[in-house]
Amino acid sequence: MTTVFKIIPTTQKYDWGKIGSFSKVAQYAAASKLPGFTLDDNAPYAELWMGTHHTSPSRLLDSPSQEKLSNYLAAHPSLIGARVVEGFKDDGAAEGNLPFLFKVLAIEKALSIQTHPDKETARKLHAERPNVYKDANHKPEMALALTPFQAMCGFLPLARIADYLVDTPEFAALVPQAIQERFLSVASTEDSTDPKVKKALKEVFSAVMTAEASLFQPELEKLIARFKSGGAKPSEKDVRDLVVRLDSQFPGDIGVFCAFLLNHLSMNPGEAIFLAAGEPHAYVSGDIVECMATSDNVIRAGLTPKLRDVPNLVAGLTYNSAHASEHLVAPRPFQSSSHSTLYDPPIPEFSVLRAVVPAGGAESHRPIDGPSIAIVTGGRGTVEWGCREELDISEGDVLFIGAGEGVELRSASGGDDLVVHRAFVEVK
Structure with missing residues (x-):
């Protein structure tokens, strides 16, 4: 039984994906x-899935x-590792299911205004509407950005x-x-955690997201006309281009007004954000690798042709308010490695390594006490x-x-850097 092998991911075509060869x-x-x-x-090639989620499993x-x-992992549980199997047995690790799902996203149009449920809410929604909330x-x-990336978060x-x-x-008109x-x-x-x-904040957000089309669509038309004619006020200039962009993609959609409620963040390659349960967000443009707990649960409320579930989205948010920087994940070196950076969000299901190995160079990763999935996002070489x-x-x-296998990444001489993104879980 070999411990390192290639797997076949799956591709997903969604309306918001980049077209043809423009898509990562x-x-x-x-x-x-x-x-x-x-x-x-x-x-439109939108997503590459790498993992064991039953919707689109790798082979x-x-x-x-x-x-x-x-x-294969169920038949060879040592590849997952005893501690991970035990630690995530309620999530099906003993049956070969990884606790994380790894993806690449290529975003041309904004994704929906959305959030993801916590475990209690996910169980409730799945029991009530298993055809919509599928786990x-x-x-x-x-x-984690592969190219310049924009998001609302x-x-x-x-x-x-x-x-x-x-x-x-036009925004104020939606709020009584x-x-x-x-x-x-x-x-x-100064205390944004105060229940009052x-x-x-919940009242404002709910008023906007439940506004009748007869109210918000004329206001949105006025807003877009004002912005396009150069009438944006100084306080609105940081959001003008985003509002116009979103309306061009989703004309007359209430989700456009979320630009006045959510942080707008521009990121460079190698920067990452983390979004816990109950945090509203929408990815706007760019290419990313994305890692998540193994789930496909999304509660949507705007900027989408898909099913909207405004009551559950409004009910399930944390209503934390803060600068966008609060969502950034601070990278740090991966132990004694020279060319690898660790992104370690505050949850047990996954961490991600980003290795950038110069041409002709090598990088060793110590054995990790859990399974990994890695994708080569640039260059060539050997493992x-x-x-x-x-x-x-x-x-x-x-x-x-x-689990437990140390690897060495070697970048081919005379070419580009070998770039590898590696998702893993390790019970601490």
Whole structure:
């Protein structure tokens, strides 16, 4: 039984994905000669899935029957590791299910205004509407930028929302006067965790998201016309381009007004954000690797043709308000490695390594006491392990690395850096 092997990811075509070869998802699938993949230059390639989630499971590349990764891991639990099997037995680790799902996203149009439920809410929603909420797990997630990336994440600081209520009449028109007054009376507080403050923010957000189309659509038309004619006020200039962009993609959609409620964050490659359960967000543009607990539960409320569930979204948010920087994940070196950076969010299901190995160089990763999935996002080289076993790897290849196996990444000479993103779980 080998402990390192290539697996076959799956591609997902959603309306918001980048088209054809402009998509990192399509580029990786084509470069790795993904079995059964034929590039359609007119199709939106949105996501590459790597893991064991039952919706779209990965398979073994060199298996004659292309066996499901979950079936193989169930038959060889040592590849997951005893501590991970025990620690995540309630999540099906003993049956070969990994506690994380790894993805690449290629975003042309904004994703929906959304949040993900905590475990208690996920169980409730799955029991009530299993055709919509297809599993009973929570979905904390981390997004790590491959290219320049924009997102809306978490509620703006209270004072900034108050500015918009005062300065942007089209936005204020959606919020009843009494709710505005209650919010403005607490917006200057330094304690955003105060239940009264959270209640006031919830009232504002709920008023906006439940506004009737007959109210918000004329206001949105006025807002877009004003912004396009150069009438944005100084306090609105930081959000003008985002509002116009969102309306061009989703004309007349209430989700456009979330630009006045949520942080707008621009990120460079190598920067990451973490979103816990109950945090509102929408990815706007760019390419990322994304890791999450193994779940596909999404509660949506705007900027989407898919099912919207405004009551559950409004009910399930934390109503934390803070600067966007609060969502950033501070990277740090991975132990004694020279070219690897660790992104370790505050949840047990996953961490992510980003290795950038210079041409002709090498990087060793110590044995990790849990399973890993790695994707080559740039360059080529080899991965070596055990008694001089090795695999040639290049852009788009996806690897499974078993628990307890140390590996060495070697970058080919005379070419680009070898770049590998590696998701793993390790019970501490």
